[in-house]
Amino acid sequence: MIEIPSKIRVDVHLRARYSLEIRFAWSGVSLTGNQWVLNVTCQRLSPGAENFVVQVGQGGSEPSSWVTAYTCSSDTDQMFNTYPLSAVELNNGAPVVRIWDAQGSLDLTQGTMVLNVLRIDRIEYG
Ligand SMILES: [Ca+2]
Numbered sequence: 001m002i003e004i005p006s007k008i009r010v011d012v013h014l015r016a017r018y019s020l021e022i023r024f025a026w027s028g029v030s031l032t033g034n035q036w037v038l039n040v041t042c043q044r045l046s047p048g049a050e051n052f053v054v055q056v057g058q059g060g061s062e063p064s065s066w067v068t069a070y071t072c073s074s075d076t077d078q079m080f081n082t083y084p085l086s087a088v089e090l091n092n093g094a095p096v097v098r099i100w101d102a103q104g105s106l107d108l109t110q111g112t113m114v115l116n117v118l119r120i121d122r123i124e125y126g
Pocket residue numbers: 018019020050101103107108109110111
């Protein structure tokens with residue numbers, strides 16, 4: 001005997017989400033050097049005035065965790081060049097960086113942003 005339900009309830013929640021995630025993955029970054037510094041120039045733009053963060057993956061090509069290197073929180077260019085990648089973040093020459101608007105699971109803010117520079121400066125001492 002098969003019992004077939006006479007009613008089926010379906011709850012649909014339609015809510016807009018305006019979250020942003022952009023990933024940048026390098027490959028073949030030279031491992032010769034002393035420091036690998038993440039260099040970023042960014043703006044958030046009005047309307048929205050939504051800050052976003054630049055995060056660095058903690059290993060692997062699909063990082064399961066991220067560390068925030070910088071927060072872009074200005075309507076004019078902000079320049080950052082103080083975050084050195086750790087060995088785990090360098091990921092054998094294949095670091096992964098993402099732009100994330102950090103609004104959690106429900107993001108109702110529509111923002112815009114500009115990324116003028118995103119690069120890794122490899123530094124060798126003497
Ligand atoms: Ca957003």
